[in-house]
Amino acid sequence: MGYYMQTNVSCTNPEILSSGSTFNQKWGNILMESKNGVAYYYCRKEYLNDAIVELSKQHPDVTFTGVTWRDDDFQDSVEFTSIIKNGKEEVVKIAPHYQILFPVIDDDEYNRLSIRFGDHIELYLNRLDIIKDDPIEGQVIDILNDKKDEEGFKSYITITWENDKHRFTATKRYTSQVMVGYEKK
Numbered sequence: 001m002g003y004y005m006q007t008n009v010s011c012t013n014p015e016i017l018s019s020g021s022t023f024n025q026k027w028g029n030i031l032m033e034s035k036n037g038v039a040y041y042y043c044r045k046e047y048l049n050d051a052i053v054e055l056s057k058q059h060p061d062v063t064f065t066g067v068t069w070r071d072d073d074f075q076d077s078v079e080f081t082s083i084i085k086n087g088k089e090e091v092v093k094i095a096p097h098y099q100i101l102f103p104v105i106d107d108d109e110y111n112r113l114s115i116r117f118g119d120h121i122e123l124y125l126n127r128l129d130i131i132k133d134d135p136i137e138g139q140v141i142d143i144l145n146d147k148k149d150e151e152g153f154k155s156y157i158t159i160t161w162e163n164d165k166h167r168f169t170a171t172k173r174y175t176s177q178v179m180v181g182y183e184k185k
């Protein structure tokens with residue numbers, strides 16, 4: 001079974017990734033967009049990441065930064081931030097890649113508020129999920145979600161965001177899955 005990776009790449013010389021570059025001509029078919037100096041690629045497995053390592057060998061004076069995650073792991077999605085220079089890749093940070101799943105509702109006000117609530121959810125979760133340095137495993141995500149205690153109890157986080165007209169709830173399960181509920185009062 002295959003899977004796809006999303007990789008967001010930036011570098012100290014953005015023209016290497018820009019439209020018309022040799023790299024872009026080869027990998028342009030998986031380029032979703034380029035915005036504010038970041039190229040957003042969607043690729044089968046890690047082939048693109050290997051290509052960026054090779055590209056960095058051709059441009060040893062350029063530093064590449066990539067953020068990568070698997071798109072099909074809603075419950076335990078982790079993003080890896082890497083620095084790539086002169087053909088060497090070093091993972092410098094890991095973090096949950098929150099998969100915030102909103103109900104689809106055709107309403108302009110709901111859609112506007114959903115964007116705000118998504119930002120609000122990330123503010124909470126970035127404060128609650130702790131990244132620790134472990135001497136053996138390196139960086140690990142220290143979460144309490146869905147871990148059973150000695151009596152079989154497990155817990156998870158629910159965030160409520162409401163006013164007199166709208167009520168949004170977000171329930172985070174496992175490492176990264178966030179299910180959103182909505183009701184109009």
